[in-house]
Amino acid sequence: MIPVTVIAGYLGSGKTTLINKFLVEASSPIAVLVNDFGELDIDSKLIDNEESLTLSLTNGCVCCKLSDDIGASLESLKNRDISAVVIEASGVSLPIKIANYGLSWPGFTLNAIITVVDGQSIARLLKDKFVMHTVKNQIQQADAVLLNRSNNLPLEELHKFTTNVIDENEISDFSDLILKEYSPIQLVKEGITDHASFQTYVFTSNKPVNKEKIKEYLLSNPNIQRAKGWIKEEDGNCFLLQMTPSECNFSSSNFNNETRIVIIYIGEGLPALKL
């Protein structure tokens, strides 16, 4: 019986980041079923073979692009030598529905449902007229909620729905977390941490800056994966900046020092931020 772990969470919550960690840290081969290869962060040197719907990695792992038919994907994995399956649920999936494949597809068993929550957007999503119930269900149906980017988040918001919240900042080893808390999933950390091609750039300024210009710069550079820092505007207002490839948020902050932003990006030649 192959254990299945479901990774749920709304669009942009950080599911792919977590799945990347499973892939590179796996000591025994696992399979991940994902919505889109494009978001995976796999070094081309690690790719052993690529077909239209399947990537085989040199460490024995496989990534499959998920079609509507999850059952067909699972069926095709039966003949492969893998010890566990991780399914990335789409942003609007109800985790229970996906988990039912672990419960009921012959040859597989359900391991756990982990829902990833983005601390920066969760309060907004829980009030959104279209997705509030979807997001609430994703949290309530999880065995564990993994909280990303938790700075400034009033935890009471989440505790209304679940007490099983794990702050990403307190975790040193993601696969270990799942392994110890919930299951016999055979994922053991191998000590690979950061991807080699990631670069870090730190922007500082002792003059006031314009947050709209910073936002424009960050969102117009597709190589930027992540940015975080504090900024101070001309009128003295300070903001905490949090940026992912799809979102750039500023929240009021009591921080009162000079502007400092850490930018993480892929590849070479990031144009300098000039204001």
Next chain:
Amino acid sequence: MITVFPAKSIITMNASMPRAEAVAVRDGKILETGTLESLQPWLSKHDHKIDEQFKNSFIVPGLIDPHLHPSMAAVLLPTYFITAMEWKMPWGTTPATRSPAEYDERLKEAISKPTHGELFITWGHHNLWHGPISRSRLNSIDSKTPIVVWNRSFHEVCMNDAALELLEIKEADVANATQIDFEKGRFYEIGLGYAIQKLNPYILAPEIFKEGLLKLKEVVHFGGQTTIADMAVGLFDFETELNTQAALYENEDNPFRVELIAHSTVMQKGNSIEQAEELIAQLPERNTHRLNFGKRVKLFTDGAFFSQVAQLMEPGYIDGHQGEWLSTPEQFEENARVFWNKGYAIHVHCTGDLGLELAVDTLQKMQDEKPRFNHGFTIEHFGLSTPEQVFRLSKLGANISANAYYVHELSDIYSNDSVGYERASSMARIGTSFKEGITTTLHSDFTMAPAQPLMSMWVAVNRINEKGNLMCEEERITPQQGLEAITINAARVLGLDHEIGSIRAGKKADFTILEEDPLNIDPIKIKDIDIKATVFEGKVFSLKSQ
């Protein structure tokens, strides 16, 4: 050569000349309608013949079903129907089967006929009428023929020993699966997915798929339709669906055309939405005489109405469960924007009022960003809605394509078990839609409802549910509006109104020949009007006595 068809009356659906007595046709197109006298300027100057076969009948524009799914029909139609409700089909009426004993008898009788293949599949079993089904019950009916019983809801199958053996499903392989009851031979929900994998070689085999599409051809003709729309090509496999339809429907003996609408998710296949748009933009290069892609695309907001996963606004479902989104609202908006900016008519599947709210909000945003007129943004299905949403749709210039049959089949059960009486009775709020001046059409979404436009019209005009109760008389429409819905309005919603949908000079000679006047008959009899024939581009396709 001109052919003139005199009739008892011709209902043209052309407001400038609503009634006529004869129509003249040449080369598949209408020359003129009027009377034999008023047609004389044509007839006196050209060869012509008077064809009197419809002189005692009523001619209406060829009926149009603007939303059905040929590929789903192709999977269902080759199965043997044993159903609780009567199903009228071109090859015979399936009588209502309403007790377990009767069910077993019908099944035994059907299996004894040598017409089925290696595997016998029947559709329509319903616990309420036919009693619980099990492997042992099927074994006792026939232990040698592999039998698969497919539930009316499509969510469950049951097999006998012979079928399990044929499909190589072994107890050891499925022992722990919670949605497979091997002892009883039952497979449901995800267990059903497993069974379907095993059944696919039988139900999706090319010759079976062809058989299904040929049966659909008869069904479409039987319903009096001369145009249908495949409102999401690629539900199973895009190329197979398109090529098989082209092979079977593109010939002189086919009495209808098919408007094809691409399914954006299928075309996207993990690529960007911009790439999907580029592929869709090229599809018209594959058009033939009867099969046509226009500048249209199908998008989706919320889940299926029949499965109670429509997204609802407050107060939601009685039992508190939640509906489903088919993509995130952000993705929906992003996709809609790409097609809107490129000038497409966007058809949006929405079933619940919250799903509709997303479509309306998105349309408002698109209009704010890039205003368009006569843009063809169409709400498909239109299950639950509010009057305020219909008002907004009107102001934003949207069309509505409603599945009125929801009112007939679901309004009673949804009153009691789903959303309560007020909302259930006003599902498919078609009366308001007409009052707001929205171009409104009716569809079957076959296989969700019978592919019979007169049935859709009957439901919209009468709003009588399966229990015989009138549901929300204020939302009824007049027979005139009902006939508009299944002819000229359907043509408008498909962007084909310059060619079809009414009977006037210059349009294609597509007619449906009725034995009674649908605008003057007692409205409760509309669905039972006999269809004598259809005419497709001037060629008569008669229907044998029904």
